[in-house]
Amino acid sequence: MAIIEILLLSLAESYVLVHFSYLSVVAKSTVTQYVIGFPALAITQGLAYTVYHWLIYPHFISPLRKLPEPKAPSFWNGHGKQIVSARTGDAQKGWMKTVPNDGLIYYKGLLNRERVMPTNPKLLAEVLTSQSYIFVKPQFFRFSLRLLGNGILMAEGDEHKRQRKILIPAFHPRHLRSLFPLFWTKTREMVDLITAEIQASDAPDPIVDFNSWGSRCTLDIIGKAGAGIDFNAMKDPENDLFKIYQKVFTPTTGQLWIGILNLIMPLWFMHNLPLKSVREVTRAKHYIMDVCLDMIRTKRAQMAEKKPMHPDILSIMIEEGSFSDEEMQNQLMTFMAAGHETTAAAVSWSVWELARRPEVAERLRTEIRAAIPVFDSDSITMEQIESIRYLRNFTNEVLRFHPPVPVTIREAERDTTLNGEFIPKGTTIMLLPAAINHSEELWGSDAGEFNPDRWDKPGGNGGAASNYANMTFLMGPRSCIGQKFSVEEYKAIMVGLAGRFAYEEKTKDMELSIRAGITQRPTHEGGLPLRTRIVPGW
Ligand code: HEM
Numbered sequence: 124m125a126i127i128e129i130l131l132l133s134l135a136e137s138y139v140l141v142h143f144s145y146l147s148v149v150a151k152s153t154v155t156q157y158v159i160g161f162p163a164l165a166i167t168q169g170l171a172y173t174v175y176h177w178l179i180y181p182h183f184i185s186p187l188r189k190l191p192e193p194k195a196p197s198f199w200n201g202h203g204k205q206i207v208s209a210r211t212g213d214a215q216k217g218w219m220k221t222v223p224n225d226g227l228i229y230y231k232g233l234l235n236r237e238r239v240m241p242t243n244p245k246l247l248a249e250v251l252t253s254q255s256y257i258f259v260k261p262q263f264f265r266f267s268l269r270l271l272g273n274g275i276l277m278a279e280g281d282e283h284k285r286q287r288k289i290l291i292p293a294f295h296p297r298h299l300r301s302l303f304p305l306f307w308t309k310t311r312e313m314v315d316l317i318t319a320e321i322q323a324s325d326a327p328d329p330i331v332d333f334n335s336w337g338s339r340c341t342l343d344i345i346g347k348a349g350a351g352i353d354f355n356a357m358k359d360p361e362n363d364l365f366k367i368y369q370k371v372f373t374p375t376t377g378q379l380w381i382g383i384l385n386l387i388m389p390l391w392f393m394h395n396l397p398l399k400s401v402r403e404v405t406r407a408k409h410y411i412m413d414v415c416l417d418m419i420r421t422k423r424a425q426m427a428e429k430k431p432m433h434p435d436i437l438s439i440m441i442e443e444g445s446f447s448d449e450e451m452q453n454q455l456m457t458f459m460a461a462g463h464e465t466t467a468a469a470v471s472w473s474v475w476e477l478a479r480r481p482e483v484a485e486r487l488r489t490e491i492r493a494a495i496p497v498f499d500s501d502s503i504t505m506e507q508i509e510s511i512r513y514l515r516n517f518t519n520e521v522l523r524f525h526p527p528v529p530v531t532i533r534e535a536e537r538d539t540t541l542n543g544e545f546i547p548k549g550t551t552i553m554l555l556p557a558a559i560n561h562s563e564e565l566w567g568s569d570a571g572e573f574n575p576d577r578w579d580k581p582g583g584n585g586g587a588a589s590n591y592a593n594m595t596f597l598m599g600p601r602s603c604i605g606q607k608f609s610v611e612e613y614k615a616i617m618v619g620l621a622g623r624f625a626y627e628e629k630t631k632d633m634e635l636s637i638r639a640g641i642t643q644r645p646t647h648e649g650g651l652p653l654r655t656r657i658v659p660g661w
Pocket residue numbers: 275276277287457458461462463465466469526527528531532594595596597600601602603604605606608609
């Protein structure tokens with residue numbers, strides 16, 4: 124409900140009060156009666172509504188309150204403080220250990236907003252697979268991710284099934300294989316540019332910002348793989364598109380406050396908030412929409428001229444013929460954003476781990492160099508990279524340990540049940556890769572250790588109790604469509620970065636500021652500054 128309904132109700136009530144002269148005791152003129160009566164009713168009812176939903180319902184009425192709940196919620200702000208004062212997912216990770224539960228934990232977020240978190244594979248499978256179109260993307264998600272366009276990520280039900288069916292061929296292994304030379308060419312370009320940056324520096328161990336390199340490389344890759352366009356962000360760090368994504372994806376305190384407002388205010392209000400950071404995202408969105416429309420026009424012109432071209436996601440969509448230009452524009456926006464920041468976050472976490480674990484870095488470099496004796500070659504194949512076992516283990520462990528998307532969210536679109544528990548319409552479900560991927564119950568007592576060797580255990584799933592123990596790409600019909608794409612892209616990039624360079628933190632045990640954004644990556648002084656050295660012989 125809310126504001127509009129309260130205002131309409133207050134208007135109707137003030138009409139009754141004025142019409143039957145109840146308000147004539149406070150003022151003679153009808154206009155004055157309205158001026159006094161309407162705001163007084165609206166404010167009183169607004170306050171009553173707020174107090175009910177903020178304090179009374181969650182504490183005394185909600186059927187969810189009977190589910191297991193972590194200790195010490197504040198009466199006013201639930202577990203909000205515990206959540207926002209820790210890294211995303213850390214509070215929930217702790218609760219999974221300390222709150223005995225049957226697969227569901229209930230907690231109250233900021234301002235007592237009710238949250239239900241599935242903790243075991245059975246319940247995760249119910250939310251993500253058997254009831255995936257009942258647990259839908261809520262308004263909060265849509266507003267926060269508006270830069271990603273209104274494509275497959277936002278679609279629901281039959282519309283989602285239709286879009287996924289059209290897009291799946293673009294992610295078929297055969298198509299991915301044909302994209303591999305692009306991943307490799309871009310990796311070589313980045314490694315050569317970083318090598319040149321190091322060689323041009325006078326410092327013994329020059330400092331390189333890997334957050335910037337990872338984002339620029341993956342943006343260039345998705346531009347080419349998505350629409351055959353080279354954004355050249357690696358060669359030009361001042362590239363407009365790169366700067367725009369950097370700006371809007373860097374979490375700020377202003378965005379945190381907007382996130383809190385987004386919990387309680389309707390969508391139209393959020394879109395029209397007269398705040399600088401809302402306006403910035405709107406401007407960025409329009410800029411990216413224009414870029415995507417240009418991509419479609421260029422591609423259509425190339426196709427009309429029958430120019431030879433490498434198939435990319437856009438040409439596959441155009442050839443298939445079911446999407447309108449507006450739909451394709453939205454899909455491109457989704458792929459460009461979802462497809463670059465996520466993989467870039469995985470690259471950042473990886474080089475940071477290599478900087479802190481020289482023995483892992485050494486072993487990875489040795490295996491990479493043994494499988495690929497000459498880096499500077501066009502003829503490296505996906506099979507060669509796939510054959511590097513320790514790279515596979517390292518990849519799986521980085522993605523498990525540091526899921527680039529630490530949290531996502533769903534909402535029950537109607538009354539339903541989970542594990543026999545009643546879940547009312549509107550209940551918010553929290554899906555937390557950052558917590559599930561670290562569950563000792565699902566991964567064993569060493570779940571909290573970074574250990575690539577766990578992926579040598581029989582079964583190929585790192586010794587996990589179920590596939591649903593690994594939530595990095597989610598599971599089910601709404602899982603990441605770009606999973607294989609990103610893993611192949613990531614591996615090519617890591618062959619270059621782990622094979623050529625050795626890393627050290629800028630300062631010993633440098634402190635990271637990790638703020639909750641759409642993706643989560645290690646940040647220090649606004650980037651990921653690492654002392655970087657070329658390891659000769661490759
Ligand atoms: C390490 C890299 C990546 C990670 C960790 C990741 C993670 C995820 C997650 C968790 C979701 C589900 C979000 C939700 O429904 O709440 C998702 C969906 C999606 N991802 Fe990725 N992603 C990655 C790379 C990519 C790439 C490279 C692409 C495209 C080229 C991509 C395209 C998509 C799309 C289109 C969806 C929506 C799928 C649907 O709803 O059917 N992702 N991703």
